Amino acid sequence: MNDLHGILFAYRSDANLGELTRPRNTCSLPFGGRYRLIDFMLSNCVNAGITDVGVVVHQSYQSLLDHLGSGKDWDLSRKHGGLRILPPFSYTELGHGEYRGSMEALAGVYDYLEDIRQDYVLLAWGDIAINLPVAEVFEQHLSSGADITMVCTPTLKGAPRFSEYVEISEEGRITDLSIHPTAADKALESLEVYILSKRLLMDMVDYCSAHDVTNFSRGVLQPRMKSLKMMPYVHRGYVGRFQSVGDYYQRSMDLLDPSIRADLFNPARPIRTKDQSNPSTYYGPDAKSTRSLVADGCFIEGEVENSILARGVIVEKGAKVTDSVLMQGTVVKAGASLSYVIADKDVTVNEGRMLMGHATYPLAIAKGSVV
Amino acid sequence: MKKEVVAMLLAGGQGSRLYALTSNVAKPAVPFGGKYRIIDFPLSNCVNSGIDTVGVLTQYRPLELNGYLGNGQPWDLDRSDGGVHILPPYQREGEQGTWYKGTANAIYQNIGFLDLYQPEYVVVLSGDHIYKMDYSEMVSYHKKAGAACTISVLEVTMEEAKRFGILNVDDGDQVYEFEEKPPQPKSNLASMGIYVFTWSKLRKYLIDDEADPNSSNDFGKNIIPNMLNAGEKLMAYRFHGYWKDVGTIESLWDANMDMLARNSGLDMYDESWPIYARTPIKPPHITGPDASISHSLVTGGCQVDGIVANSVLFNSVTVEKGADIQYSILMPGATVKAGAKVYYSIVAENATVQAEAVVGSAPDGGENWGIAVVAGGVTVGEKAVVSPKAMIREDVKGGEQA
Numbered sequence: 056m057n058d059l060h061g062i063l064f065a066y067r068s069d070a071n072l073g074e075l076t077r078p079r080n081t082c083s084l085p086f087g088g089r090y091r092l093i094d095f096m097l098s099n100c101v102n103a104g105i106t107d108v109g110v111v112v113h114q115s116y117q118s119l120l121d122h123l124g125s126g127k128d129w130d131l132s133r134k135h136g137g138l139r140i141l142p143p144f145s146y147t148e149l150g151h152g153e154y155r156g157s158m159e160a161l162a163g164v165y166d167y168l169e170d171i172r173q174d175y176v177l178l179a180w181g182d183i184a185i186n187l188p189v190a191e192v193f194e195q196h197l198s199s200g201a202d203i204t205m206v207c208t209p210t211l212k213g214a215p216r217f218s219e220y221v222e223i224s225e226e227g228r229i230t231d232l233s234i235h236p237t238a239a240d241k242a243l244e245s246l247e248v249y250i251l252s253k254r255l256l257m258d259m260v261d262y263c264s265a266h267d268v269t270n271f272s273r274g275v276l277q278p279r280m281k282s283l284k285m286m287p288y289v290h291r292g293y294v295g296r297f298q299s300v301g302d303y304y305q306r307s308m309d310l311l312d313p314s315i316r317a318d319l320f321n322p323a324r325p326i327r328t329k330d331q332s333n334p335s336t337y338y339g340p341d342a343k344s345t346r347s348l349v350a351d352g353c354f355i356e357g358e359v360e361n362s363i364l365a366r367g368v369i370v371e372k373g374a375k376v377t378d379s380v381l382m383q384g385t386v387v388k389a390g391a392s393l394s395y396v397i398a399d400k401d402v403t404v405n406e407g408r409m410l411m412g413h414a415t416y417p418l419a420i421a422k423g424s425v426v
Numbered sequence: 427m428k429k430e431v432v433a434m435l436l437a438g439g440q441g442s443r444l445y446a447l448t449s450n451v452a453k454p455a456v457p458f459g460g461k462y463r464i465i466d467f468p469l470s471n472c473v474n475s476g477i478d479t480v481g482v483l484t485q486y487r488p489l490e491l492n493g494y495l496g497n498g499q500p501w502d503l504d505r506s507d508g509g510v511h512i513l514p515p516y517q518r519e520g521e522q523g524t525w526y527k528g529t530a531n532a533i534y535q536n537i538g539f540l541d542l543y544q545p546e547y548v549v550v551l552s553g554d555h556i557y558k559m560d561y562s563e564m565v566s567y568h569k570k571a572g573a574a575c576t577i578s579v580l581e582v583t584m585e586e587a588k589r590f591g592i593l594n595v596d597d598g599d600q601v602y603e604f605e606e607k608p609p610q611p612k613s614n615l616a617s618m619g620i621y622v623f624t625w626s627k628l629r630k631y632l633i634d635d636e637a638d639p640n641s642s643n644d645f646g647k648n649i650i651p652n653m654l655n656a657g658e659k660l661m662a663y664r665f666h667g668y669w670k671d672v673g674t675i676e677s678l679w680d681a682n683m684d685m686l687a688r689n690s691g692l693d694m695y696d697e698s699w700p701i702y703a704r705t706p707i708k709p710p711h712i713t714g715p716d717a718s719i720s721h722s723l724v725t726g727g728c729q730v731d732g733i734v735a736n737s738v739l740f741n742s743v744t745v746e747k748g749a750d751i752q753y754s755i756l757m758p759g760a761t762v763k764a765g766a767k768v769y770y771s772i773v774a775e776n777a778t779v780q781a782e783a784v785v786g787s788a789p790d791g792g793e794n795w796g797i798a799v800v801a802g803g804v805t806v807g808e809k810a811v812v813s814p815k816a817m818i819r820e821d822v823k824g825g826e827q828a
Contacts, residue, residue, distance in 0.1 A: 088710035089726075127499065316709065325707040330500070332702050334694035335460030335723035335738075336711070337686070345717050350710035351461070351726050354695070364710075 107136030156269035184295030438485035454553030479508035528643035590616035
């Protein structure tokens, strides 16, 4: 399926994620032991046969660049097309700071959009953990004759004040879209993943930049609800959204559920990530590891229970890690004890320290901290 | 196109002493150490030593090896100039193609390949050794000595020396004699099967050797003795560190167990000398509520809910609740079902040990004891028993003994 082009938005860094998004934007948040959030949507594109993907970035994208590289780990290092990182380049007149909305972001990469070789475009955020059968979404888009297909989930995931909800007519057409309501009273939540034709997208971008409309949902979808045929694609699989530290913790713990893992890491549509050539994980003679997800390259001599350990984590003798999420390079020294903790990359917890959060309020430790 | 150093990796051997493990793959493609295949070691050593042009000579069961090497990208050997080249025997106009008759003949048949790069030096490596080594230091040593050939050697005990090719050297480590498996060794310097040759010299000796109908076209048996007899300067290069030939079931098992020991001399966590591998796309491994894992290596895609001790688990291995794995190697995709016991065994790729089956046993001091091997894709049925040292190539029915 080479008639679909992927555009992933990777410029928002959610303030509610606190320490976790200070050094990076939400798309490059480490998740599931060895992934970054963008791996999911990027792999979804690749698994649907998409060969060209543009990633729209604006600021603090250093870690994203490091991670994506030339795109070879996603088979997107190509002679023609492949992966393109899109920092703002024709974005000169409209002041500074973050993009005010996705239409402004698209206007910022206008030249790139003009050169898209495919007739259809997938627009999506790169910060959702989902194994989405994009090929099926595209098929439905073509067969339904929709102008815009919106991917929705029947199981509400986001906090209402950050989410969008759709209402469906009897014929299955989207008739209303509520944006950031106080309560979620509609049945379907929009994942803000869309398929539309390149021509329609270019029309919209032209219109929006001429009228200083920056927001896709408010500026395009709502006013054109009647004139354009918008159809939902209902995704019944797992969806992980990350709008707060609590979300991040809960979504991480979700991965200990075998049915969620089976859905998200479906071997028929594997989630790809940067290869780091780590050796296997070593468990020492007194190690203990139960109900945990452990990436390669860890060195575990202490106890690990109900936790997620990323690549290269060290848990020394007598240390105890329960109900925690430890990102790459975390070192838990001898006798230290962690529970309900989120340790960002390269955190060191010294000998005998006791750190404790709570299931509803996990303790997040900033990248590189020494406790 | 000219390269100062080109490496030639001999990967055509069947590895017949690995029996069932090499019935479908060449020895260099045999999985090793949880994440690797044997060939990853010499290949990574090349890249880490700054050698960017490597010929891999294949002949026996090359399909899996070819697929594994691909364009060489996992080793950074996907180069626009140089990189990794797979070199099978091929036909030439006006003559019949032949298989590689011996190690020297394999290089002889690829003189054309080497001439493309006009190297000053050729490093000849074998695909069945586990070690980390900086070949560039050996090449500098060779250059400095002005030698025609430098052979890397390991100091072994006099007893072990009887099993190796032994180099007898003078005070300056210049070789004056080479003896294959001497009953009465005069020195303890064992050849590691790693050679640096000055290409112009080697090229001549290869052509002369090919013209000799009585030659077995082998480096150890022919080329090295011929060079010595002709008065060429041969040097011994002393290597200190971990090195293991993994040509037998016992040594392969042993070397895998060494991966568990922090003091074996082979540090896989040392980032200054990484060993690269082509890694399948797998999520992190998962440990279940009843898992008990100690002194073991576990890799991506594994699901462990049983007991795993002193063992090496490759990717996507499943160990169900109540299963007991001790001192064993479970290769990619192996499954051990509930209540089964696997002791001192190698279970190859995608093999299945059904519930309550028993494979292998702890050493009993008897002569008939040995490592049990279950070949790739084979199923050991429910409650079946596989005796130690057994070599299981076909399915074992439930309840039976093999």
